[in-house]
Every structure is written in structure tokens, then in C-alpha cells.
Amino acid sequence: MWRPKTHTFPFSCGECTITLEDVHLQLGLLVDRSVVIKSIQFADWGAVCLNLLGAIPETIYGGRIEMAWTRKNFAELVEDLAEAQRK
Numbered sequence: 124m125w126r127p128k129t130h131t132f133p134f135s136c137g138e139c140t141i142t143l144e145d146v147h148l149q150l151g152l153l154v155d156r157s158v159v160i161k162s163i164q165f166a167d168w169g170a171v172c173l174n175l176l177g178a179i180p181e182t183i184y185g186g187r188i189e190m191a192w193t194r195k196n197f198a199e200l201v202e203d204l205a206e207a208q209r210k
Contacts, residue, residue: 124133131138168183178196180188 125131126133126138129138131140166186168186169179172179172183172188176197180192182189182192
């Protein structure tokens with residue numbers, strides 16, 4: 124569990140913290156040049172949803188869709204879907 128006072132994760136062998144190198148390796152962000160000050164990616168989320176889900180939600184919040192919309196539109200899977208389509 125994260126310890127906010129020390130900014131570390133406790134383990135039985137000691138403590139661990141997140142370093143700039145970890146950020147670089149995990150997220151691919153540069154840590155030795157200009158800082159990221161705004162989003163560097165843009166997506167037409169309606170087009171993404173249409174392509175992946177076959178429908179566009181009424182509202183999309185920064186790439187997030189409401190679970191209620193998902194449940195309403197995809198409550199049951201069609202029985203003849205291939206296994207890859209069910210995942």
C-alpha cells in the first residue's frame with residue numbers, strides 16, 4: 124500500500140518508490156527534455172466507438188463512456204459470435 128508521507132511502497136525487504144526512470148520506461152515520456160504540458164494525442168472518440176462497438180454513445184467524456192450506456196446497448200451477446208468477438 125502506498126505511503127503518502129514517504130512516497131514509497133513498503134515491502135518485506137524494504138521500501139520502493141517511483142523514479143523518473145520508471146516514468147520513462149513505463150510511459151515512454153521524455154524525462155530529460157521539454158515537459159509535457161498538454162495532451163499530445165487526439166482521437167475522434169465517436170469514430171473509435173463506432174469502429175470498435177458499432178455504436179456511438181450520446182455522451183463521451185474525454186474518451187470515457189458511461190457504463191449505463193454500455194449495459195443498455197450490450198446487455199446480451201449474440202449467441203453465434205466467435206470467441207474472439209466475445210472478449
